Amino acid sequence: MWYGRITVGNSKISPKPFQPPKFYSSDSKFILDELKLTANVKTSNLLVGNGFYRITRKLILISQTVFGIFPVRGLRQPTSEHLKFNMKSFSFIYSMVIQMCIIFMFSTSIYKQLNSKIVYTKVVKFVFFFLNFLVYLNFTIVARKWPQYVKHWERAEQKLLELHIMQQQNQQVQRKIWKIAIVIMFLALIEHNLGIASGVYVSKSCWGVHSAEEAYFRQSFTDFFASFKFNIYLGLFAQIVNLFCAFAWNFIDVYLIIVSVLLTEKFACINRRLESNLSVHSSKFWNEIWCGYKICVELVDRTNELNGGTILISFFSNLYFICVQLLGCFKSESSILDGLYLWFSLIFLIARTLALCLFASEINDESLKPLQTLRSIHSDYFDITMNRFTEQLMNGKVALTGINFFYLTRKLILSISGTVVTYVLVMVQFNEAEEKESDNNPCT
Template identity: 25%
Template sequence: MMVRVIDNEQEKYRKSEKLTRDKFLPTIEAVFKIATWFGIPTYGGNVAFSWALTTLAMLAAILTAAIWKLIRLLAGLSQNNQNGKNRVSERLSGSIFYGNALLSLILSWIFVKKWRNISMKWLRLETHGLRLPPDMTIKRRVVLVSALISAFAFVEHILSMISATGVHCPVEEYLERYVLSSHGFLLRQYEYTIWLAIPIFIMSKTATILWNFQDTIIILISMGLTSRYYRMNSFVKRVVGNEKRAEKDKKLGSPYCFKINNWRKIRQAYVRQAALVRRIDMDLGALVLLSTLNNLYFICLQLFLGIRHIDGTLINKIYYFYSLGWLLFRACSVVLSAADIKLHSKRALSYLYICPSSVYNIEIKRLQDQLSNDKIFLSGMGFFSLDRQKLLQVAAMIVKYELILLQYDS
């Protein structure tokens, strides 16, 4: 007896009607609402928008001042002082840090604004066509990953503040010592005032949050796309498994036949999913490029400074190794989470290859060709794709870079 298998399978695969809505989109929206506190106002009101413009202006002012100080040093208009706080590397890293913060704010703002349309398209995939059961763990995983990134980043920044001022810094001298130590590329002792120190202190925290947030966006969006591919692949695996069991049970008069038009629905679901990934890649590509270049620069800088300056107090050593480890872990997490999209986009092929020949049809063949030839990945504006091979290539490049720097520095 011929039945509407695709509807029956989906009913078996879902436990109840209230579980048919995936929790990923509301959870991401909640994360973006929190982002209004550090300058991304899309899900806020007029106050959030005013704060975003203020943050943008202050970051731009600090970046302009840092670049001007760097130009003066390169032009010979200012000299390196004896304790080395005005070296080119430190002024350059300060300029890059705030340049990344400014670009991160702008690009994150643009992406979160576009997310409204992307989420509507994502929701249509969830509620129309091939309706899949929700990922019951996605909300918990998104919250856990966001909390872990926030916690590790908070500890790293606290260690950087202690390292900059020392453990026994008097409270009344803390702000001055911290600003002059961490922003020596921007201010000298005679230029210090409380009216400059307070905005610099606030913007340094905002810049650090934005740096971590840009990586968080990439990781969370990658988790959502991977989750959807996983559910689609699981559905195909279940269908093929039923087809194989039905082939053995034909002699009992209980055939299980999946119609061509049902396989067409599955193939079209993969087409729409691939279109969603490409849309996100187009809108997220600039942020991926910025994140990759910024993480690569600061990893190389940390390695170089650590090799040159092995000595120091205990807190400085703890901060150095923790900061370097956190940088490496976060950068690897970005690449590996995005690489999972590419891996899961082709995982259904292994199930299609074992599909019984008696039920093999043109739509299955088209789906195989589509999954085999379609290139699904996140990229940095098309300059490179994020996959696991790139991780090894970047590691080799960092080693070469450090060796060259050490050779010329000696």
């Protein structure tokens, strides 16, 4: 069986018998088998230097060492062979201690709310601590599966190298990732310090009733000091736990953006291979491209299995606090410093959420680009591989997802905008009703 002469541009490919795809079968299990074939192959020097593990290792190690996120062993080693999740390791115990401290903080809020009327404006701290406990818990679950996930990445990268799709890991990608992480965490530090400065300014009205430090800590952690007698050490404890939560809240977005950038780069490698071989569209060429594409899709599926909860927590917390900050920005009694903090925090939150949406949506954008090349080839010259590849591109959806509740594509940005407007209107009505009955004295 053979297909007619294929003409692409000015080049001609002589007709030759069609051979079944060498690298791919319709059974999705075949992809896993292909990856397993390379499991025992020595990792190339390219992957050791610039693979997924090497790029993500230092960022995860810093977050683990300082803030107790990602309790997995072996991150100090240059290769992934030593990665291991161990409940007896120091990193795991350190993470558990932090999680217990966060539980302690939000449990005091539960106790306070059960012994008083529940007011929306006074449950914000409880939600903040509870969501960040979920962040820590989620990353503990992710860390448990991280060694297998990293090994799957390395097998996929090894296979892409063998298919000549990933010629080299672009150094610009690594620099881009570090720039994103540094910018987001630097802005997060500014936001955190502005919040402290705003709290100190608001507490000045209570300096005649309490000392300066007591007034600040009581104003910042009202529920906590409603349950305990003030002590400077308890105040520092609450402030440190708050710092850890602020880091976790920002790190979850940094982590998802990094994974999105690396996944996008894999599909970009396929598209660069297509652009550089526009005149060599042989059956073998398309077999390799399709096999590489399926490997990248498998990586996205594995990422969704591992990080579906991470995506859901990130978007829920960001949407909730965007609504909270929007409500706070329009309070008529806000001071200049308080207003500066609220507006900076709101703009930063919106920018961070948009950045996550845009970086994640690029996965979907890059995954559809091969369809443009396939459409430029006359249908008379299609073989079975090209036909099936086209069907997959047209009917499949490659994107990160929050446990299949939503997909991270560009359309999500409009959906988020509509959701925020709806919930802010509802929250304004609740806030107006509660302000008439609540005690607005900051010293109580």
